[in-house]
Every structure is written in structure tokens, then in C-alpha cells.
Amino acid sequence: MSEQIYVGADHAGFQLKQKLVDELQRLGYEPVDVGPKTMDPADDYPDYGRPVAAAVSEGKAARGVLTCGTGLGMTYIANRFPHVRAAVAWTPEIAELARKHNDANVLVLPSRFVSEEEGMEILHAWLDTAFEGGRHERRIAKIDA
Numbered sequence: 001m002s003e004q005i006y007v008g009a010d011h012a013g014f015q016l017k018q019k020l021v022d023e024l025q026r027l028g029y030e031p032v033d034v035g036p037k038t039m040d041p042a043d044d045y046p047d048y049g050r051p052v053a054a055a056v057s058e059g060k061a062a063r064g065v066l067t068c069g070t071g072l073g074m075t076y077i078a079n080r081f082p083h084v085r086a087a088v089a090w091t092p093e094i095a096e097l098a099r100k101h102n103d104a105n106v107l108v109l110p111s112r113f114v115s116e117e118e119g120m121e122i123l124h125a126w127l128d129t130a131f132e133g134g135r136h137e138r139r140i141a142k143i144d145a
């Protein structure tokens, strides 16, 4: 069975979200698209960040992907949920470090600051990089302490 990855956006991230869903499908994942399903400038990031973060927090899915204009609003909402470590990444290197050092289980992309191509590279880096553990394990544990 393929891994389910929850995906959501607001209006600013809508177009990039469509590409992320397609790319996850192409890579053999099962994206669960919480919306929005159409472009609506009145969409607000908490309404779509919350179901993605809740799914990861409750263990329904191991990972989630969010996008909004700066990535900040989605990161704020996602990191309110226990066990969620949401990282905004605007380069593949940051996505790699967010996995290696911070075990980021939610990737947040700033749609207004990355091209579609960059977004896909960042997604690949995050998907393909493992948590290093070791000294980072202790630091992660302290977040929820």
C-alpha cells in the first residue's frame, strides 16, 4: 500500500498545491488533498493547514505538505499540533536539514518565493532525506518535554 501524504494550501498556494499533488502521485504516493479544490481568493490558511496537521498529529499519516504565500501562516498553525514538526523550506538544502536535524514531518513551501520547479526540488529533497537521529534525537525529545 502506498504512503498517504496529506496536502493542503490556501489561495496563494493553490496552484503549487495542484503540482505537488500531481508530483506525489507520479512518485507513487497517495496524496490526500484536503483542498481547496478550486481557486478562491477568500480561502484562509488555517482552514486547510488544520486538517493536514491534525492527520499527522493523530498518526493518521506520517507526513504532510502545506503551502501558502510565505509559508509562515501554515507553519504557525501546523506547529500548534502535538508531535507536528513543520518546517518552511525555500531551498532543497533547508528541506534536507529540516529532515536530518529536525525530523520535519510537515513540509511547508512558500509559494510566492519559489518557482514550481524549485518547489518540486524542495519536495524531493524532503521526501528522500532521512532523520539522522543521534544527538538530534535528544533535541527533538525536548520539544515535547
Ligand code: RB5
Residues within 6 Å of the ligand: 010, 012, 013, 045, 068, 069, 070, 071, 072, 073, 074
Ligand atoms: C495570503 O495573502 C497570505 O497572507 C498567505 O498565503 C500567507 O503568506 C500567510 O502566511
